[in-house]
Amino acid sequence: MELLDKEHSIYLLDQDNFDFPSEEMMKDDLVAVGGDFHPQRIINAYEKGIFPWFIDEYNHIHWYSPNKRMVLYPNEFKVSKSLNRTIKNKNFKIKSNENFEKVIKNCSTIKRKHENETWIDDNFIQAYTNLHKLGFAFSIECYLEDKLVGGLYGLLINNIFCGESMFSKEKDASKVAFYHLCKQAEENNIKLIDCQVYNEHLQSLGAKEIKREKYFKILNNKY
Known part of the structure; x- marks a missing residue:
């Protein structure tokens, strides 16, 4: 090095x-x-x-x-009234790890505000699909009428879920997937969801920035 x-x-x-x-x-x-x-x-x-x-x-x-790390404590996920209605009434079906490669490919092609292109190219897709096959990378998937309409993926490292990307083809589908990620995290003693860098959407869901030093302490079980 x-x-x-x-x-x-x-x-x-x-x-x-x-x-x-x-x-x-x-x-x-x-x-x-x-x-x-x-x-x-x-x-x-x-x-x-x-x-x-x-x-x-x-x-x-x-x-x-990042010097400032965007993170979400699972029990601090914010469920708005409209999202709560969607969770209860939309009939989304949630699954885990049944369509990992399809999730990451959707994340690579979905259009996002303020982004002209994606960093998720074929190299990333192959790399994280390999990590999924090895048991390190995971997906949360949101289905409507048996069609994959939203989801997210990331890695589980030292009781931290390192979120990579998410996508939505139906209103609130990615938020619903994120909600279920937080529920699964609470049930499995995952203490933190790493969102990496700041954006307003993540902040609206309850994520916040912490200093790199604090993130490292949590990562190394010293906090």
């Missing part, structure tokens, strides 16, 4: 080992570039509070650990 940018502490990852910068080595949100999507490398990254976000034009993976 080579230090590329001393001022910002950005590291070039070695191809032949799976090391990542420690917390003490991190300054900015972007902490490393390079490497590959070997399953062990990705798991090592999440165990160190790092995640891959996108691949640049030089085919380098960019790895992030």
Whole structure:
């Protein structure tokens, strides 16, 4: 692992080992570039509070650990009156891990406000599908009349569900999937849902920003 940018502490990852910068080595949100999507490398990254976000034009993976981490405590999920009505009356059916690859492919193609393109390319789809087959990545799926209309996926690391992306083809379908994720998290003693970076939608559901130092303490069972 080579230090590329001393001022910002950005590291070039070695191809032949799976090391990542420690917390003490991190300054900015972007902490490393390079490497590959070997399953062990990705798991090592999440165990160190790092995640891959996108691949640049030089085919380098960019790895992030935000100074301000967006997180949601499962019992703090906000259920609005309209969402509560949807949960009770819409007849959505919720399943887990029955259509993981279809969930991530939908996440890669769904149109989002303020985003012109997605970071979820074929490399990400293959990498996280592999992690699903290995038992590290999971999906929550929302069906209506037996059609997949919403869902989300992520990794479970040290009792933290590291959420990656979600999609919705019916009003509130992704919110319903998120609601059931929180319920499952409470039932299985998952203490935190990592939402990675701030956005207004997540904040409206009860997520909030915490400092990187606090996130690392929770990740390492020290908080």
